Amino acid sequence: MKRVRFWGTRGSLPVALTATELRARLVTAVKGARAATLATEEAVESYVDGLGFPVAGTFGGHTSCVQIETHSSHYVLCDLGSGARPFGQAAMARHGFASPQTYHIFMSHLHWDHIMGLPFFTPAYIPGNRLRIYGGHSELEAALRRQMEPPSFPVPFSYFKADIEFFHLVPGSRHEINGMTVTALRQRHGGDSYGYRFEQDGRTVVYSTDSEHTLADPADTKRFVEFFGGADLVIFDGMYSLADAISVKADWGHSSNVVGVELCQLAGVEHLCLFHHEPAYDDATIARVLDDTRRLEEITRAGHALRISAAYDGLEIEL
Amino acid sequence: MNLRQRVVDGACRFVDLGLTADFERAVVPLLDAAAGPRAGLVFDLERVTYISSVGLRVLMIASKALRARGARIAVAAMQPVVAEILEICRFGAVVEVFTTVDAALDAMSPAAAASRPLATKAP
Numbered sequence: 001m002k003r004v005r006f007w008g009t010r011g012s013l014p015v016a017l018t019a020t021e022l023r024a025r026l027v028t029a030v031k032g033a034r035a036a037t038l039a040t041e042e043a044v045e046s047y048v049d050g051l052g053f054p055v056a057g058t059f060g061g062h063t064s065c066v067q068i069e070t071h072s073s074h075y076v077l078c079d080l081g082s083g084a085r086p087f088g089q090a091a092m093a094r095h096g097f098a099s100p101q102t103y104h105i106f107m108s109h110l111h112w113d114h115i116m117g118l119p120f121f122t123p124a125y126i127p128g129n130r131l132r133i134y135g136g137h138s139e140l141e142a143a144l145r146r147q148m149e150p151p152s153f154p155v156p157f158s159y160f161k162a163d164i165e166f167f168h169l170v171p172g173s174r175h176e177i178n179g180m181t182v183t184a185l186r187q188r189h190g191g192d193s194y195g196y197r198f199e200q201d202g203r204t205v206v207y208s209t210d211s212e213h214t215l216a217d218p219a220d221t222k223r224f225v226e227f228f229g230g231a232d233l234v235i236f237d238g239m240y241s242l243a244d245a246i247s248v249k250a251d252w253g254h255s256s257n258v259v260g261v262e263l264c265q266l267a268g269v270e271h272l273c274l275f276h277h278e279p280a281y282d283d284a285t286i287a288r289v290l291d292d293t294r295r296l297e298e299i300t301r302a303g304h305a306l307r308i309s310a311a312y313d314g315l316e317i318e319l
Numbered sequence: 320m321n322l323r324q325r326v327v328d329g330a331c332r333f334v335d336l337g338l339t340a341d342f343e344r345a346v347v348p349l350l351d352a353a354a355g356p357r358a359g360l361v362f363d364l365e366r367v368t369y370i371s372s373v374g375l376r377v378l379m380i381a382s383k384a385l386r387a388r389g390a391r392i393a394v395a396a397m398q399p400v401v402a403e404i405l406e407i408c409r410f411g412a413v414v415e416v417f418t419t420v421d422a423a424l425d426a427m428s429p430a431a432a433a434s435r436p437l438a439t440k441a442p
Contacts, residue, residue, distance in 0.1 A: 215376045241409035242372055246379050258372050258408050292407045299400050300369065 001180070001203045002069045003318045004233060004273075008062030008083020009311040011210075011239045011254070011276035012113050015061035021282065025055045053312075054283040060313025062086065063113040064276060066235060068198060068205055074102040074178050078196065078207045078235075080144075083313060084117025092122050100128030104178050106169075107135035108209050109193035110143035118144055119153050129162035134169050134177070136184050136194040141166040169194070185227045187211035188220075189253035197227055203319045204231040206269075209276045211237050212253045213263070215246065221263070228267035232319050235311065236260040238274035238289070257293040264306050265297070271307040272297075273317065286310055339373040346377055350384040359391035359427040363420045367401055375408055382413045391415060395423040 008014075029051055038044050048056050065083030068076040075091065077084070095101055103123060108114055123129045133140065145157040169175055169184045171194065176182075181199040186192055188211060195208035206228050214220055228234050238257035240249050245256040257274055264272040274293060277286050290310040297306050309317065349360055360381060364370075378394070385392045393415040397405070405411070417423035 215373045242375060243379070243409040243413055246372075246376055247383070247413070256372070256408075262372055296404065296407045299403060 001198065001200045001205060001319050002071065003316055004205060004235070005067040005069065005317075006065075006083070006275075006311045006313060006315040007067060007087040008065035008079075008081040008117070009059060009275055009277060009313055009315070010061050010063050010081075010113075010279055011237070012063070012279050014063050014082045014113075015279045017058050017061070017283075028055050052287070054287045057312070058283050059277060059286050059310065061279075062313050063116065064108070064209060065117060066207060066275075066311075070179060070200060072178050074104055076178060076180070076198075077103060077105045079108055079114045079209075080105060080117045080121065081114050082117045082120075085120040085122075086313075088117075088120070088122040088124075092126075097126055100126075100130065102130040102132065105131060105133045106182070106196050106207070107133060107137070107140060108187075108195070108207070109189060109191060110135075110137055110139060111191070111210070112147075114210070115144055115147055119148055119155060124160045124162045124164065127161040131160075131162050131164040132167065132177075133164065134167045134175075134182075136169055136171055136186060137192065138168065140168070183227075185223070188214065193253070195227060197231070204233075205319065206231045206234045208234060209237040210253055211255055212245070212251070213255050213259050215259070221266075224263050225267045228263055228269055231267065231269045233271045233273060233317060234260070234264055234267075234269050235273045235275045236264070237276040238293070238310075239276050239278050241289075257289055258296060261293060261297050261300070261306065261308070265300065265302065268303070269306060271309065271317065274308070274310045277310070339371070339377060342374055343377045343380075346381055350381055352388060359393065360385055361417075361420055361423040361427065362392075362394045362414075363396055364394050364398070364401055365396035365420075368398060370401055370404055372408070375405070375410060378410065378414055391427050393417055393423040393427060395420045 032051065033047065036047050038047055062083035063081030064079040065081045065087055066078040067087060068078070070076055077087065091101065101123065118124065124131055147153060148155060148157045169182070171184045171186045174181050174183050179200055183197040185195045185197070187195050187208065193210040195206065195211060198205045213224065237255045238260045239254040240256050242256040242258040245254060254276065260272050260274065274290065290308065294308050297308055382392045394405070395417040396419055397416070417426065
């Protein structure tokens with residue numbers, strides 16, 4: 001595995017930057033520019049970079065879709081949220097219609113925000129392409145077909161001309177897929193969800209979203225510490241604050257940045273990437289959560305430093 | 320109301336994944352309404368150097384139980400690291416925060432402050 005590329009990082013439903021928010025950022029940038037010397041291209045770039053991510057960037061608003069780039073020419077995706085649409089467009093722009101590709105797609109679960117990108121996934125409509133869709137739910141195929149039935153969507157699943165196959169992964173078993181060893185773990189979420197551990201050439205990536213951690217059960221903690229064990233990267237559902245996750249939003253099936261840090265510290269993980277951002281959070285709030293999470297790691301560190309990122313649409317992480 | 324105050328102290332000096340069961344065992348009996356009316360509960364965290372999400376869960380349980388019957392819950396004398404952890408975990412609305420146990424007792428019950436010897440405090 002070479003790198004991970006994020007196409008959709010938002011939880012629950014897509015969001016977009018509003019005109020009001022964009023204007024406020026522009027005002028901030030222009031005000032700051034009054035005192036700056038911006039005579040050269042480099043100076044402008046440097047000034048923009050210095051504005052900070054919540055002003056000069058955005059975490060983005062597509063729902064879950066993560067690409068794992070391997071040494072194989074086949075594509076590997078986790079989930080088909082709305083981020084699958086820009087991914088599919090990028091793949092089509094790269095390969096065109098005459099160069100069939102294979103897509104291995106691992107589904108965490110079948111809630112709307114994780115499947116809504118499939119009807120807009122252009123490669124599925126192209127003859128010759130191959131979609132291999134993996135998951136732990138017995139309703140995997142039925143759920144993907146159902147969202148394309150009237151009155152929910154005007155284009156039926158049968159319009160897909162790619163060769164599409166579904167595979168049920170048994171949790172806990174090691175599956176050899178596309179040169180990777182893939183292990184699924186059942187997670188606590190409404191209707192269950194599945195986390196995936198991908199291993200290849202000494203590199204390990206864990207995709208664990210839409211997963212609530214009960215905290216009170218040491219056996220559950222042990223399961224996840226083993227699942228995350230020694231991973232180079234853990235993509236983790238840090239949707240809520242700890243206080244919310246264990247009170248007003250208990251049993252909503254999500255976790256917190258705080259539990260992400262604790263599990264990754266216990267598991268000796270190298271890099272924790274916060275994922276499935278709360279759609280009500282603006283960029284400044286997510287950036288503040290990231291700062292807080294890094295500070296928590298710093299003040300609770302017992303061994304090696306855990307690197308922490310917050311995923312955004314377009315982020316690439318080298319492995 | 321017949322005010323009684325209890326202070327839970329260093330029994331949970333390091334509230335982590337291994338010790339939280341002890342913490343919970345110490346706290347749960349204090350939440351039992353049958354144990355008597357209680358205006359509030361103050362956690363003296365002076366000697367607590369770290370608290371994990373599992374330990375904070377116990378505070379959340381206590382907060383829910385006490386507030387459900389109109390009682391208050393506070394933490395006091397936190398070390399800076401523990402205070403920062405609570406802030407990062409957004410526990411500001413879960414427990415009241417005081418710089419000292421005396422300040423907590425004074426604020427939560429002036430009457431109880433006057434009878435402070437009733438408080439149980441570990442050595």
